[in-house]
Amino acid sequence: MPNTNGSLIDEYIAGLRRKGRKAATLRAYRGDLTAAAAAFPQPLTELRREALERWLGEVRAASTQARRLASLRGFFEWCLARELIDHDPTLGLEVRSSTRRLPRPVKGDKDRKALDAATAAYEMPYRLIFTLLRETGMRVGEVLALNVGDVSLAPGQEGLHVRDPKNRVERVVILGPNSTKRSLRLLRQHLKAIGADGGLPSTHPLFCSNRATRLIYGTVLYHWGKLCETAGLLDAEGKPRYTIHQLRHTTATELLEAGHKVETVQRRLGHKDIRTTMGYAEVSDAAVRAELEGGPQRR
Incomplete structure (x- = not known):
């Protein structure tokens, strides 16, 4: 047959x-x-x-x-x-180029402040997880993959070692007392709470469930829904108006609007191709409007 x-x-x-x-x-x-x-x-x-x-x-x-x-x-x-066929019928096939979508940050100061306020009052360790996503622009998977040994809080060397990101390139997410003030404070609090000073192995997950296993995405997604409910950011169907990933978009947009170089934002987000980062520059209409309305600069 x-x-x-x-x-x-x-x-x-x-x-x-x-x-x-x-x-x-x-x-x-x-x-x-x-x-x-x-x-x-x-x-x-x-x-x-x-x-x-x-x-x-x-x-x-x-x-x-x-x-x-x-x-x-x-x-x-x-x-x-396995010599079931003598030629590959997919050879030469191409697909049409995907339309590049602009990033979708959380819109407006009102919504961003509502999210920040709800995050600041949320239970640990989810407060820390959402704060890291908000301040660093990390991916959810990167945060959940962190181990205790990936955290460095030595003065002047604060950072998170990301070992298995989407593009397979390791990087250090730099933390600082100005740029990630809340994340640093909550990290110190969390490490103390889980007993990291008591000899936990460096490979121990930074975020664990009640069963002492690594926290999974589904659990974080559940708490994201509760957070959005607290912040009053649900749609007509009772679902979150924003996705967790949009925190990453928001961070990148705010960094560019604050005047940081595209290369700096690229390093922060771990983009392999700077053209991906440039997409956030395109969506930053507020910065363009502010500069244009301010009039031409004298040289």
């Missing part, structure tokens, strides 16, 4: 699972390949690039199109290695 997309999905996914691929990645691959199997029930050897190209073109979102193509490429590479 000829091999088809559908007949090989389970075997392919099982192989990826043995290689240690994350559950979310496996679900995405299975979903994409299942959709392709429904569209192309014919034997693998009869699949043609033109048909795949038309199928991908039916997807409106460029990001979804790119993900589907990545799923197909991995699958057909696997098939080719």
